Amino acid sequence: MDANEPEVERRDDVMASNRLQVDSSSGAPAVPLVIGAKESAPAPPTEVVFELLDLNVYYGETLAVRGVNLKIHKNVITAMIGPSGCGKSTIVRTLNRMNDSVSGFRVSGEVNYHGHSIYASGVDPVEVRRRIGMVFQRPNPFPKSIYDNIAWAPRILGLKRDLDARVEQALRGAALWDEVKDRLRSSALGLSGGQQQRLCIARAIAIEPEVLLLDEPASALDPISTASIEDLMQDLKQTYTIVIVTHNMQQAARVAERTAFFSLDDAGDGKRAGVLVEYDETATLFTRPADERTRGYVTGRFG
Amino acid sequence: MAAIGGRHPLGTSAALHRRRRIDRLMRGSATAAAILAVAILGIMIGTVVVNGASELSIAFLIKDPPGGSLVGVAGGGIANAIVGSALLVVVATAIALPVGVLIAVYLTEFSTPRTARPIRMALDLLNGLPTIVTGIFVFGLLVASHGQSGIAASVALAVVILPLITRTTQEILLLVPKELRDAAHALGVSRWRTIAGVVLPGALGGILTGVVLAVARAAGETAPLLLTDSIFSARTSINVFGAAIPNIPIDIFSYSESPFPAEHAKAWGAALVLIAMILLGNLTARAMLSRQRRRLGWMPTSQR
Amino acid sequence: MSRRENTALPREVVEIGVVAGGLRRMVDRMGDRVAFGAAALASLAAVALIALVIDRVVSGAMPSISRFGIGFLWQTTWNPSLSSGVRDSNVYGAGVLVYGTVVTSAIALVISVPLGVAIGVYLSLLSSGRLAGVVGPLVELLAAVPSVIVGLWGIVVLAPALHSTIDPALHAALGWLPIFGKPGTTGLGIFDAGVVLAIMVLPILAAITRDLFANVPRELKDGALALGATRWEMIRGVVLDSTRSGIVAATILGLARALGEAIAVTQTIGAGTAIHASLFASGDTLGSRIAEQFIGAVSKLQIASLFYCALILLVMEFLASIGAQLIAGRSVRVRGAVI
Numbered sequence: 001m002d003a004n005e006p007e008v009e010r011r012d013d014v015m016a017s018n019r020l021q022v023d024s025s026s027g028a029p030a031v032p033l034v035i036g037a038k039e040s041a042p043a044p045p046t047e048v049v050f051e052l053l054d055l056n057v058y059y060g061e062t063l064a065v066r067g068v069n070l071k072i073h074k075n076v077i078t079a080m081i082g083p084s085g086c087g088k089s090t091i092v093r094t095l096n097r098m099n100d101s102v103s104g105f106r107v108s109g110e111v112n113y114h115g116h117s118i119y120a121s122g123v124d125p126v127e128v129r130r131r132i133g134m135v136f137q138r139p140n141p142f143p144k145s146i147y148d149n150i151a152w153a154p155r156i157l158g159l160k161r162d163l164d165a166r167v168e169q170a171l172r173g174a175a176l177w178d179e180v181k182d183r184l185r186s187s188a189l190g191l192s193g194g195q196q197q198r199l200c201i202a203r204a205i206a207i208e209p210e211v212l213l214l215d216e217p218a219s220a221l222d223p224i225s226t227a228s229i230e231d232l233m234q235d236l237k238q239t240y241t242i243v244i245v246t247h248n249m250q251q252a253a254r255v256a257e258r259t260a261f262f263s264l265d266d267a268g269d270g271k272r273a274g275v276l277v278e279y280d281e282t283a284t285l286f287t288r289p290a291d292e293r294t295r296g297y298v299t300g301r302f303g
Numbered sequence: 304m305a306a307i308g309g310r311h312p313l314g315t316s317a318a319l320h321r322r323r324r325i326d327r328l329m330r331g332s333a334t335a336a337a338i339l340a341v342a343i344l345g346i347m348i349g350t351v352v353v354n355g356a357s358e359l360s361i362a363f364l365i366k367d368p369p370g371g372s373l374v375g376v377a378g379g380g381i382a383n384a385i386v387g388s389a390l391l392v393v394v395a396t397a398i399a400l401p402v403g404v405l406i407a408v409y410l411t412e413f414s415t416p417r418t419a420r421p422i423r424m425a426l427d428l429l430n431g432l433p434t435i436v437t438g439i440f441v442f443g444l445l446v447a448s449h450g451q452s453g454i455a456a457s458v459a460l461a462v463v464i465l466p467l468i469t470r471t472t473q474e475i476l477l478l479v480p481k482e483l484r485d486a487a488h489a490l491g492v493s494r495w496r497t498i499a500g501v502v503l504p505g506a507l508g509g510i511l512t513g514v515v516l517a518v519a520r521a522a523g524e525t526a527p528l529l530l531t532d533s534i535f536s537a538r539t540s541i542n543v544f545g546a547a548i549p550n551i552p553i554d555i556f557s558y559s560e561s562p563f564p565a566e567h568a569k570a571w572g573a574a575l576v577l578i579a580m581i582l583l584g585n586l587t588a589r590a591m592l593s594r595q596r597r598r599l600g601w602m603p604t605s606q607r
Numbered sequence: 608m609s610r611r612e613n614t615a616l617p618r619e620v621v622e623i624g625v626v627a628g629g630l631r632r633m634v635d636r637m638g639d640r641v642a643f644g645a646a647a648l649a650s651l652a653a654v655a656l657i658a659l660v661i662d663r664v665v666s667g668a669m670p671s672i673s674r675f676g677i678g679f680l681w682q683t684t685w686n687p688s689l690s691s692g693v694r695d696s697n698v699y700g701a702g703v704l705v706y707g708t709v710v711t712s713a714i715a716l717v718i719s720v721p722l723g724v725a726i727g728v729y730l731s732l733l734s735s736g737r738l739a740g741v742v743g744p745l746v747e748l749l750a751a752v753p754s755v756i757v758g759l760w761g762i763v764v765l766a767p768a769l770h771s772t773i774d775p776a777l778h779a780a781l782g783w784l785p786i787f788g789k790p791g792t793t794g795l796g797i798f799d800a801g802v803v804l805a806i807m808v809l810p811i812l813a814a815i816t817r818d819l820f821a822n823v824p825r826e827l828k829d830g831a832l833a834l835g836a837t838r839w840e841m842i843r844g845v846v847l848d849s850t851r852s853g854i855v856a857a858t859i860l861g862l863a864r865a866l867g868e869a870i871a872v873t874q875t876i877g878a879g880t881a882i883h884a885s886l887f888a889s890g891d892t893l894g895s896r897i898a899e900q901f902i903g904a905v906s907k908l909q910i911a912s913l914f915y916c917a918l919i920l921l922v923m924e925f926l927a928s929i930g931a932q933l934i935a936g937r938s939v940r941v942r943g944a945v946i
Contacts, residue, residue, distance in 0.1 A: 098833060103735070114312040123313050124323070130835025131313065140826035143849045152844055153834035158318050200830070207834060326837035333733055336725035337742050340813065343806055344749045347760050354763075405649030413643055414650075424932075425654040431860070431928045432921075433867020435894045436664065439901070439917040443663035462656065469653075493635030495642035523753025525870045529898050552755050559759045559874060567763075574756045585751050589744060 046074040049211060049241045050095060053110035057090050060104030064090050066273040068109075070260060072211075077233060077242045079256030079282065081249055083297070086262040087274020088245045092213050095243065096132040097125040130157065132211040133204035133240075138220050139196035141188035141203075146180050149188045149199055150206045157207055166206055173239075174202035175232050194225025198232065205240070212236065214244040218251065230255050249298065252282065259285045261294045348578065355575025358568045364576070368537045368554075368569075381573050383539040387548040388577075391453060391532070392521045394543050395460035396514060402461075403468030404503075404510060410469075411476040412498060430466035437462050438530035446531055453543030456532030456550070463524055464517035471516060475509025475595060476502060508598075512591040519584030523577060525552035551577050664921055667914030670907060671699060679915055680705055683882065687900070687909045699912035701919065706882050707797060707890035708920075711872060712865040714801025714886065715808050720858055722805075723812025728842055730813065731820035732828075743817065750810035758874030761803040766795055766875060769802060774887055788885025795877035797890040803875050804868055808861040815857040819850045856935030863927035867920055869894030893920050 050072035057065040065087040072078050080088040090099065097118060099105040111118050118128050142149050150167045159166065167184070171177040176198045180191070188199055197217060204212060214233075218226040233242060233255050246252050252259050260279040266272045278285060278294045289295045315323075366380030406426070410419055441459040449455070479502050487497040503510075534547035535557045541548075551573050558570035665672075671679065675698075682700025689697055730743050774790035781787045823846050831841035847854070869892075877889030878899055891899075893916040904910045 096833065098829065101832075116311055116313060118313060122315075124315050124319060126323070126835055126837050127313050127315055127319060129833055134833040136826060136829065136833075138826055140824070140830040142827060142830065142845055152831075153836065156322070156836055156840045156844065203830075203834065322837055322840070326839040329839040329842075330733055333725040333729040336722045337729040337734070337746070339722065340726055340746045340749060340809055341742060344745055344752070346764070347749075347752060347757070350760055350764050351756060402649045402652060405646045406653055408642075409646035409650040413646055418650075421654055422650045425657045427928055427932070428657050428925060429653065431863050431867075431924050432660065433869065433894060433924060435867065435869035435897050436660070436917045436920050436924070439667065439897060439914060440660045440663045442901075443667040443914070444659070447667075465653070465656075493632075493639050495638035496635065498642060519751060523751075523755065525753065525755040526894075526898060529870070530901055533902055552753065555755050555759060556870065556874075559755070559762060570759055574759055577753060578756055581751055581753065582748065585748060 046076060048072070049074050049114065050243075051110070051112040051115075052091075053112065055091070055094070055107060055109040055111060057087065057094055057099075058104070058106040058108075059102065063271060063273040065094075066265075066267060066275050068274075068276045070276055070279055072241065072243060073258070074241050075237055075239075076258060077237050077244060077256045079252035079259040080243065080245045080262060081247070081252045081259060081297075082262035082274070082277075083264065084247065085274070086264050088260075088262045089215055090274065091262075092215055092243055092245045093134075095211075095213055096129050096134055098129070098134060100125050130207060131209050132213060133207070133209035134213040134215065135197070135200050135204055135217050137216040139193055139200055141191070141196050141199050143187070143189055145185045146188045146191070146199065147184040150203050153203065153207045159207065170202040170206035171199075173205050173236070174198045175228065175235070176202055192225070194221050194228060197221060197225065197229060201229075201232065201236075205236070209240065211241045211243065214242065216245050216247060219247065226251070249286075253286055256282045258282060261285060261289075261291075261297065263293050263297070348582075351571060351574050351578050354568070354571035355573075358572030359575055363572050367539060379537075379569075381551065381554055381569070381576065383537065384549045384551045384554045384573065385576065386539060386541065387453075387550040388522055388552070390541060390543060390548060391456050391460060391528075391550055392518050394454065394457035395464060395521050396518060398457060398461035399465045399468050399517065400514060403465050403513075404472050406465075406469045407472035407476055408498060408503075410473055412494070412502070426466045426469055429462065430470075432462070433526075434463055434524055435526040435529075438527035441527065442530045451532055451534065451547040452545065453532060453540070453548040456528050456548070457543060459527035459531050460521040460524055463527060464521050467517050467520060468510075468513045471513030472506065472510050475506040475513075478509070478596070479505045508591060508595045512588045512595060515584050515588040515591065519581045519588070522584075523552060523581050525556055528553050529556070661921070664914055664918050668911055668918045671911035671915040672918075674908065675699060675912070675915075679912070680919070685880065685896075685912075687905055689906060697906055697908055699909065699915075701893060701896075701912075701916055703880065703882050704891055704893045704896050704916060705919065707800075707876065707879075708866055708892040708894070708923075710886070710890070711797055711801045711804055711876070711892055712862055714798060715804035715865040716858060716862060718802065718805035719808040719812055719861060720854075723809050723857075723861070724816050724847075724854060726809070726813035727816025727820055728846070730817040732838070732842060732846065746810050746813050749806070750814070754807065754868060754871040755874075757803060757807060758871035761799060761871060761875040762795070765802065766799040769799060774798065778887075785884040786886050788883075788887055790885075790887040794889060795875050796879075796885075796887045797876060797883075798886040800872045800876035800890075800892070800895075801886070803871050804865045807868060807871060808865050811864055812857055812861045815860065816850075816854060819853040819857065820846050823849060853935050856931040859927050859931040859934070863924050863931075866923050866927070867894055869898045873898040893917075 048071045050070070052068050052070040055065065055068040055070075056063060068091065080092060082088050093099045094107060094111060095118075107119055113128070113132070117123070142152065144152065147167055150170050151163050154160065154163060154166055168177060168181075171180060176195060179195060180199075188196065191199060197220075201212070201217075218229050221229065230251065233244070236242060244252070244256060258280065259282040261277045262274050263277045264272045265275045265277075278289060278291045280290070285294065286298055289298055360380075363380040364385065365382050367383045368381065369379040406422065410422060414422065437459050441455055441462070445452070445455040445458065483501055483505070484497055487501050488494075492500070528550060532547045532550060533553050534549055535553060536549050538549065540546065555570050555573045555577065558566040558573065561567065561570075675682065679700050681702045682698075683702035684695050684698050684700050685703065686693065686695050686698050726746060730739050730746070734742060770790060777787045778790055782789075827845050827849065828841055831845045832838075836844065872892050873895035876891055876895055878895070879889030879891055883890065897913045897916055900909065901913050904913065
């Protein structure tokens with residue numbers, strides 16, 4: 001499946017220094033914005049998977065997300081946090097074109113995947129979603145057997161060889177195999193919520209995507225299931241690039257190496273839209289945020 | 304569409320091209336099926352309009368058919384059948400409306416799951432009852448002993464529209480907010496005053512919609528009339544308890560089976576009158592219904 | 608906080624509440640009882656009505672039941688002649704009619720189920736809101752056209768069109784099958800009636816399946832799309848797959864509608880008296896035989912036999928209704944002619 005060698009993006013981001021939301025991931029040293037900050041965290045050594053350039057998202061006439069610039073790195077867990085309505089789910093659904101069917105949805109700016117716009121004409125959203133998997137807020141197993149939940153997508157994608165092995169591998173990858181190996185033919189709807197969510201992760205990785213987008217994957221789960229999903233993410237990042245949207249700051253702090261904080265802001269025209277306030281190493285963002293708004297959000301929640 | 308080469312990370316493979324072709328084919332087929340259904344409706348109504356328009360005139364609406372033993376002659380109208388159909392439908396509605404509304408009130412206000420089951424089942428069975436069987440039932444009930452009559456036909460039509468009125472009423476009653484009822488109860492308002500003073504007035508528009516739909520349905524029913532009121536005559540009658548009353552569906556049926564072109568033309572003319580009435584009724588009901596639903600906060604299933 | 612404060616009440620309710628007093632209370636108790644009694648009585652009447660229908664139809668059919676027994680279902684002689692010189696005079700059997708009813712309904716379903724499901728898919732999943740808002744109601748209007756007008760259109764427009772296009776094409780392609788025999792150029796037949804029935808069943812299937820598909824949770828559809836499925840793959844793999852029982856139930860309800868239709872079939876089936884191998888030949892159904900012969904019936908036994916036909920229809924309808932309920936529970940309701 002890796003027939004397409006990704007193009008490594010190593011463009012120096014000179015514009016970054018002009019922006020409030022500093023992207024310290026580029027090759028150039030980041031500019032420390034906060035007085036007293038000793039140094040910015042080093043950029044992750046991996047290549048860039050996603051690069052958002054001046055991304056605006058509209059629903060009809062409404063601007064939902066304004067001017068986002070962001071790079072997401074390979075084999076890194078990136079968290080998106082912020083108050084509800086700040087556009088973090090909109091952005092993550094923009095990354096695999098899940099918003100295409102929403103009426104009035106429109107983007108301007110660039111969403112580049114390995115240097116190529118996923119919104120370019122000629123790019124098939126079906127191919128985008130096949131490369132960039134997604135797990136949703138509420139577990140959504142199909143009303144089929146556990147086996148068929150996993151095997152369904154490989155079948156339609158023509159990955160029919162060694163289907164049993166593929167199913168097992170996916171279930172092992174999602175740390176679910178031992179729990180379900182004896183009842184692969186029973187309905188997936190009989191699983192617990194946490195198991196269902198791991199099944200959805202297994203379903204997503206069974207077609208070997210490069211990226212996993214997790215849209216508040218644990219918000220409908222109990223603490224134990226949440227912990228098991230978080231453990232799982234650490235294993236998965238060896239293989240996949242993970243973007244997780246969460247409203248739970250502790251969760252972001254626990255799992256993510258990099259965190260983007262979004263907020264609702266108006267650009268002086270009275271219209272509020274989601275903006276990227278700050279994007280940095282998770283530790284830095286939580287302990288030494290560069291922006292007042294980040295500090296307010298982070299301390300407000302923790303304090 | 305710009306071609307994207309194989310080197311592109313999101314390049315389209317041959318397999319995806321094939322899947323896309325199937326996708327387009329199947330979606331196109333579904334769209335074509337919808338267009339086909341609309342086209343059939345269009346052709347059907349178009350045929351009725353084109354063929355019926357030449358027959359339709361003021362005289363057709365206000366004159367009776369040529370009387371006596373004249374068959375196959377042109378001229379005359381269907382005035383007596385229009386009067387007859389209106390009468391049958393009004394009487395049928397007068398019978399079915401109170402019963403239907405009371406059943407809906409019972410189901411929404413009084414019933415327990417245990418008592419609702421047999422009633423719902425009876426309504427489902429009534430709704431699915433072939434109308435020719437309804438006709439034969441009323442024949443066995445009334446016509447066999449008393450002969451064909453307007454009242455027999457109206458009873459048969461009432462049986463046909465009863466489940467329809469019940470369902471539309473029930474649908475609207477369920478939309479009357481529960482808080483309104485609870486609040487009325489909390490104020491010590493008795494049940495019947497709540498129903499008569501709050502629930503039914505709130506649902507009045509919806510009930511009227513059900514009536515309009517029922518009238519449109521009853522006006523076109525032919526099978527029950529064939530057994531209970533199948534007179535084909537030039538006479539005008541307004542006595543529902545007397546002999547059979549001429550009506551539009553039976554006129555169309557008789558004319559359509561006739562070998563004479565002049566009578567085929569009359570069938571089309573009568574069909575145009577009937578279909579205009581029914582479509583008008585349906586469109587009115589639809590407009591009323593969407594207003595009602597908006598008022599009561601109903602969401603179409605596709606948006607739930 | 609009391610309910611009164613957090614609920615906006617119409618003025619009348621408050622007034623009624625305030626003036627509720629002693630004498631009033633007595634009237635109210637009476638009123639409650641009367642309201643309950645009237646509503647319960649009406650509901651009981653609906654149940655009694657079904658019982659009465661069964662009773663009238665069975666008792667009307669009794670002379671024929673006791674004379675011909677269960678064999679009535681397959682005996683093919685239907686001879687209303689009363690002259691003693693004719694063989695089998697005044698002997699009735701519904702074999703030809705049962706055959707015609709089953710075959711016309713089967714044709715109707717073969718055509719209307721795929722089309723109806725496709726329209727349901729279109730209305731619930733493919734069309735944009737505005738277009739569905741136009742096409743949906745138009746498809747439902749098709750159900751509102753009275754059967755006598757569909758039949759008239761069938762005689763004058765549809766049947767000749769079929770005779771000059773579809774019939775010869777089917778004969779040319781599949782003529783080695785006896786059911787697609789040489790089509791006649793004139794005269795009506797089973798196939799014409801089947802197509803007319805398909806048109807009448809189509810809007811019912813479209814409306815039920817539309818609601819069925821629209822109620823498939825959005826998360827499931829998104830889940831399928833997020834795995835890189837095309838829309839059609841999502842529809843087939845998730846929407847159609849998860850609503851199979853509902854589609855079967857809708858088909859049964861469509862079948863019930865087709866089995867019982869009398870008028871439009873009478874107009875287009877050609878009133879045949881025998882079973883022919885070819886679908887292009889004339890035939891007759893239970894419902895249409897009643898419509899044709901009831902008024903001109905010459906003997907009590909003929910009338911009773913027509914009641915017997917109605918009884919068969921009644922049993923078929925009850926079985927279909929119960930079957931649909933069992934398969935789909937209450938998730939699928941027979942919808943009225945419109946809405």
